[in-house]
Amino acid sequence: MRIAVDAMGGDYAPAQIVLGAVEAVRKYKCDIVLVGDEEKIKAELAKTGMANNPHLIIHHASEAIEMGEHPVEAIRHKKDASLVVATKLVKSGDCDGVLSAGSTGAATVAAKMFLKMIKGIDRPSIATPLPTTHGIALLLDSGAIVDSKPRDLTEMAMMGSIFSKYVYGIDNPKVGLLNIGEEETKGNKKVQATYPMLKQAKDVNFIGNIEGRDIPSGKADVVICDGFVGNIVLKFAEGLAVTLFQLIKDAIKNGGILAKLGAVLVMPALKKLGRRLDVSEYGGAPLLGVNGCCIICHGSSNAKAICSAIGVAIECVKNDVTGHIRDSIAEEELLANDSETI
Amino acid sequence: MRIAVDAMGGDYAPAQIVLGAVEAVRKYKCDIVLVGDEEKIKAELAKTGMANNPHLIIHHASEAIEMGEHPVEAIRHKKDASLVVATKLVKSGDCDGVLSAGSTGAATVAAKMFLKMIKGIDRPSIATPLPTTHGIALLLDSGAIVDSKPRDLTEMAMMGSIFSKYVYGIDNPKVGLLNIGEEETKGNKKVQATYPMLKQAKDVNFIGNIEGRDIPSGKADVVICDGFVGNIVLKFAEGLAVTLFQLIKDAIKNGGILAKLGAVLVMPALKKLGRRLDVSEYGGAPLLGVNGCCIICHGSSNAKAICSAIGVAIECVKNDVTGHIRDSIAEEELLANDSETI
Incomplete structure (x- = not known):
């Protein structure tokens, strides 16, 4: 098992990326190819005392590629960008998967360009894990496809189900269509057209429409929505968490000595909860629909998040998520052709 | 000042609705017309010792109308429904505003049917107040318009600005377009087409695109989005709050005696914060764009929420929000006609 890691992508690159790779080699006994500026990577590796570890390879x-760059332009013009080189290592078969905490748009374009789409899938989508009361819900799409079509949403349901089953081990994962009401007739034209398609979709355990409030309660294992909606929901959750944490801190600070003492006493219990809700424990978000394993990490990923994401990449490859998606879509097309013949 | 209240709408109707009306009469010295089953309302009023108060009138x-009913069908067939009668009291001039915690769809249909739209406004939208670090942001639309057009979103910006200015007293309120990135070219076709229209809109202090994470931080005073997105964001926030509260309670419960003691000590500070974040303090959501004041309350509204919502209705009427919207759209049409003539 060998994973290519874009060492130059992310707010804390290359330091935290290299640290995460070192942790992953220890934890998963895998090979990591660190792609990027050799001198800088070497310097970071030297600090960890793992400079000569044979499982950590520098490429x-x-x-x-910087965060503000236009994805397509950047991929076209920077032929020796760490992301481009890392993605091509998967294409050539030298690596089993690629991971980046850099620009999401650029990672998506690179995957589409070099790994290509799985035959029958129109567009790739990003599946982001979200902690719920029960465990994890997979939200897709989280921003790869805006102006998605009902067909795209149906493909997401199939791909998300496969990921949820093979990586999280959820048997027959429940798929919900994110909407503003439970009835089949609710919502905008797009979701109204998607509903009957999901009802008929093969390999999809469709439980109907779910509402915003059903995401954290874990009503569905796989939550399907347009990338515009998914991205807004995710970033809203992020902002809410940051704001709430700040407000609680301020309230305690202004609450006097007893509130401060109380906070100290209650902290161990809350820290345990915080770890369960900490998205960096769940690793990155897979880009589903492309021919190969590609994991997208949050720009602010620290070493722990990178290490978890490498774990997700390994599970993806080991359980052949891409292969299962390929088989499912091929079978579906076969069925469609059959029914046309009849 | 006289507000018509649908006494039969909401999860806790009529008891909490009547209680809220009683509180409002004490607090705002206004007249309230309680519309619904006379016997039931009388029984609730008797419990409060305010049965003979001349400011509480039963109609x-x-x-x-029940929650599950089809809005248009219900309004058409139940001519003596509390919501219908209450809305007509505004149309006839007997009341200055109407308020309901029943079906949002039915309240919207009733307002459109009996109060009619303001000339020049295509569709009404719901403006929901959300607590932020600084104060309150107004999110619209929260579910009245799915499949909105750029024109609808631009009208929302104007109407939200007027409400924010005249009811919250925010001078030149900042308007943000909810999107998945800050650049003008980001997002789906709808928001891309809306951006230049907002830039040119009269009476709108457009600050550009904002992302989901900018809502709780209070970057904008008025957040503009399609009703499908707004409704999902709102319900997601609601669900997140409930789930988080439950998880924290469980964590403290399982955290042993020290965690429990800590929770007791920290509670007063958190309760103060909770009151600031409690949406029932901010009252209902105005339905903007119709000819008259119509306030929509959450189905689970308690007496406090109803009382606050009556306060919002009073502010709306006192500051002539409807008149200001009417003037703004009339001026805009005038300008459009002028430029056509030139």
């Missing part, structure tokens, strides 16, 4: 790339 | 209505 030099002279360029890096 | 009998023999029917009530």
Whole structure:
């Protein structure tokens, strides 16, 4: 098992990326190819005392894609960008999967361009794990496809189900269509057209429409929505968590000595909860629909998040998520052709 | 000042609705017309010792609209429904505003049918107040318009600005377009087409695109989005709050005696914060764009929420929000006609 890691992508690159890779080698006994500026990566590795570990391989790339760059332009012009080189290592078969905490748009374009789409899938989607009361719900799409079509949403349901089954081990995962009401007739034209398609979709355990409040309660294992909606929901959750944490801190600070003492006493219990809700424990978000394993990490990923994401990449490859998606869509097309013949 | 209250709408109707009306009469020295089953309302009023208060008027209505009913069908067939009668009291000039915690769809249909739209406004939208770090942000639309057009979103911006200015007293309120990135070219076709229209909109202090994470931080005073997105965001926030509260309670319960003691000590500070974040303090959501004041309350509204919502209705009427919207759209049409003539 060998995973290519874009060492230059992310707010804390290359330091936290290299640290995460080192942790992953220890934890998963895998090979990691760190792609990027050799000197910088070497310097970071030296600090960890793992510079000569044979499982940590440096692959030099002279360029890096910045966050503000136009994805397509960047991929076209920076042929020696760490992300491009890392993705091509999967294409050539040298690596089993690729991971980046850099620009999501660029990672998506690189995957589409070099790994290509799985035949029969129109567009790739990003599946983001969200902690719920029961466990994890997979939200897709989280921003790869805006202006998605009902067909895209149906493909997401199939791909999300496969990921949820093979990586999280959820048997027959429940799929919910994110809407503003439970009835089949609710919502905008897009979801209204998607509902009957999901009801008929093969390999999809469709439980109907779910509402915003049903996401955290864990009503569905796989939550399907347009990338515009999914991205807003995710970033809203992020902002809410940050704001709430700040407000609680301020309230305790202004609450006097007893509130401060109380906070100290209650902290161990809350820290345990915080770990369960900490998204960096769940690793990155797989880009589903492309021919190969590609994991997208949050820009602010620290070493722990990178290490978890490498774990997700390994599970993806080991359980052949891409292969299962390929089989499912091929079978579906076969069925469609059969029914046309009849 | 006289507000018509649908006494039969809401999960806790009529008891909490009547209690809220009683509180409002004490607090705002206004008249409240309680519309619904006379016997039931009388029984609730008797419990409060305010049965003979001249500011609490009962207006009998023999029917009530249930939550599951089709809005248009219900309004058409139940001519003596409390919501219908209450809305007509505004149309006839007997009341200055109407308020309901029943079906949002039915309240919207009733307002459109009996109060009519303001000339020049295509569709009404619901503006929901959300607590932020700084104060309150107004999110619209929260579910009245799915499949909105750029024109609808631009009208929302104007109407939300007027409400924010005249009811919250925010001078030149900042308007943000909810999107998945800050750049003008980001997002789906709808928001891309809306951006230039908002830039040119009169009476709108457009600050550009904002992301989901910017809502709780209070970057904008008025957040503009399609009703499908707004409704999902709102319900997600609601669900997240409930789930988080439950998880924290469980964590403290399982955290042993020290965690429990800590929770007791920290509670007063958190309760103060909770009151600031409690949406029932902010009252209901105005339905903007119709000819008259119509306030929609959450189905689970308690007496406090109803009382606050009556306060919002009073502010709406006192500051002539409807008149200001009417003037703004009339001026805009005038300008459009002028430029056509030139």
